[in-house]
Amino acid sequence: MLRDKKIVKLIVKKEEEGLKALTEKYEKLLTYIATGILGNNREDVEECVNDTYLKAWNHMQEFDFEKASLKTYMSVIVRNTAINRLRKISRTEGTAQKDELCDLAEDYADQRQDVEATMERKESMRALNEIIANMKKRDRELVLRRYYYLQSSKEIAFHMKMSVNAVDSKLSRLRKQMKQEYNVMTGEER
Amino acid sequence: MEKYVWIDMFEKLDASLLDELHIEKDLKRHKNRIQTLFAKGHVKTASVVAAISLVVTGALIVFLQVRKKFCCRRPA
Structure with a gap:
């Protein structure tokens, strides 16, 4: 398995090998985080994870190892992508609830x-x-x-x-x- | 939409706080849990119970259909 630095380098150079390595290394974690937010709707989770890869592909040059690890960077992207998707779903399905608001x-x-x-x-x-x-x-x-x-x-x-x-x-x-x-x-x- | 305000508050959280969480260990815990369930034979027991229930339910349905057809006919 490739090291994070190598993966980042490859993705910044827009080499697909980097994306493949990223997928192999973080797919399970990203799916787990997205499932926790979106529930067991496989289609939504898959789309969310794919959007996460796309965002990583497009913005990897902004990533800084001094601020956080690649794992955290990917976790943040998938978390925010999943929440945006959840908002969209709630808006269309009208399922937004007023709970847990403090x-x-x-x-x-x-x-x-x-x-x-x-x-x-x-x-x-x-x-x-x-x-x-x-x-x-x-x-x-x-x-x-x-x-x-x-x-x-x-x-x-x-x-x-x-x-x-x-x-x-x-x-x-x-x-x-x-x-x-x-x-x-x-x-x-x- | 107010539900999401609370969630939004955490959007710009310092990455260093997330770095120490090691959420990836959750996957290992889930895997261990599944392995334990298999190792202790719980999955086997559950499968046997489910299979027996299925057979009993099927037999009951057939029995009720047969009874309805042959034993409980009302005179025309």
Whole structure:
């Protein structure tokens, strides 16, 4: 199996061997992440993974090994591609639900609607990154699994050797904690 | 669409935070779990139970059809 650096080099040169190696190395991981977000709809998952390869093919020159590994780069692309697809599906099928929305997200939504608040949004992103970076490793894993990779509580419980109830209650506590820290960091009194 | 606002917040997350997660290990765990299920004979047991259920259900359906046809005819 080719090393990541070699794969990146080949793809930047637009050599198909690089894409083939990328597929061999990351297909399973990308499919797993896309399935976690999109569910077991094979067609959607396959299209999502293919779109991910296309994006990687077109933008590989922007990739920087100092910022992250190729595995993470590909995971980020597939995650965002899957979420865009999920949005599209929900829009066409009208399945969007108002669940799991917390106060923290409402703050973010308010800022999002205001074009002039772009700087504040950047600030809130910085705050969120800092909050997550300062969490205990296990708490961070829990939050990232749930809100970054959209894994189900059952899936998280299996991988983290916890009960489903423990996962849910821990996540609820973490959301409250994040909200408090966010308010302190952004200097908002609510 | 509000559901996605919470998800959007994580879109620009620092890649270094994701680097340490090693989500690829999930695949190994799933593989191990499947191997364990096979090794402990759970898959075999489940297959046998499913096969027996299928046969019993089939037999029951046939029995009910036959009974309906020959035993429970109402006089015209």
